[in-house]
Amino acid sequence: MVRGRLMAIDGQPMAELDEDRRRHESLDRELNLSWAEELGRDNTLLEGLWWPQLGAWQSRSRLPVSVEEELASGLRLTLGTPLQFNIGGQLLEAEVSSIRSLNWASMRPNFYFVFPPNSLENFAGSYISSFYLPEEQRQLLVDLLARFPTMTLIEVGALLEQIQGVVGQLTSAIAVVLWLVLVCALLITVANVQLSFALRKKENALLRSLGASNRFLRRVLLGEFALLGALAGTLSAVGANICVAAVQYWALSMSPVWYWQMLPIAALTGGLLLAGLVWLTSRQLLISSPLQLLRSE
Secondary structure (H helix, E strand, O other): OEEEEEEEEOOEEHHHOOHHHHOOHHHHOOEEEEEOOOOOOOEEEEEEOOHHHHOOHHHOOOEEEEEEHHHHHHOOOOOOOEEEEEEOOEEEEEEEEEEEEEOHHHOOOOOOEEEOOOOOOOOOOOOOOOOOOOHHHOHHHHHHHHHOOOOOOOOHHHHHHHHHHHHHHHHHHHHHHHHHHHHHHHHHHHHHHHHOHHHHHHHHHHHHHOOOOHHHHHHHHHHHHHHHHHHHHHHHHHHHHHHHHHHHHHHOOOOOOOOOOHHHHHHHHHHHHHHHHHHHHHOHHHHOOHHHHHHOO
């Protein structure tokens, strides 16, 4: 891995590029350059040719280089675009020979710029590798650093633990917000029921005067709000699935996973919760006589 800074594109220095390209993040720092003999498993060749198909590239004045798709799009690089790099004070002339797409979520080393094999051996660089070490052998890391003090060791497991901790805290915070939203929704439901209480008293009084039984009125009342609660639960489950799928697809670059099994659970929970809440706040309608209900108006 060689550290280098992009100095010119198609013969134009960075200062002479248009504003959109000058603001690209890759121009504000040194980039990691590397070489590869074979196309990586996480790489897909979109345009151009890989090294065996290029022929005798060693005789060219510019080294061929393969560029990552998003970077090429942001800097408007196409096949054949000349590039100039500054590597430790030495200039390297290159030319875009292919464009690749990368899977950055693979947890394997990937690079924006990849050169042919051994083409960067004259530049000072460093080596990068990865290995798996069981938890019970962590002492070997201390011995490794003691033997090779210039080595930089990055524990991916520790990073993942920190990420999991942050995600756990965010999950807890979101859960609190959801509970607050649920409580507010229940309070709004109670308020709506109380607003329609006068009209429902008249309706129940008339129905009971016409011979409707308490059991019938109770079934009508509970059935109405159980149905509303089930519809609300179903809509919330569908909306949650859509939001989760959107986050998975656009934010995490994952294939969407649908949790349709939550639909009946959400519908049942919503129906029981709303029916129970209405029963607690409106059962006075069922135990009062029609005469009392009509006189209370």
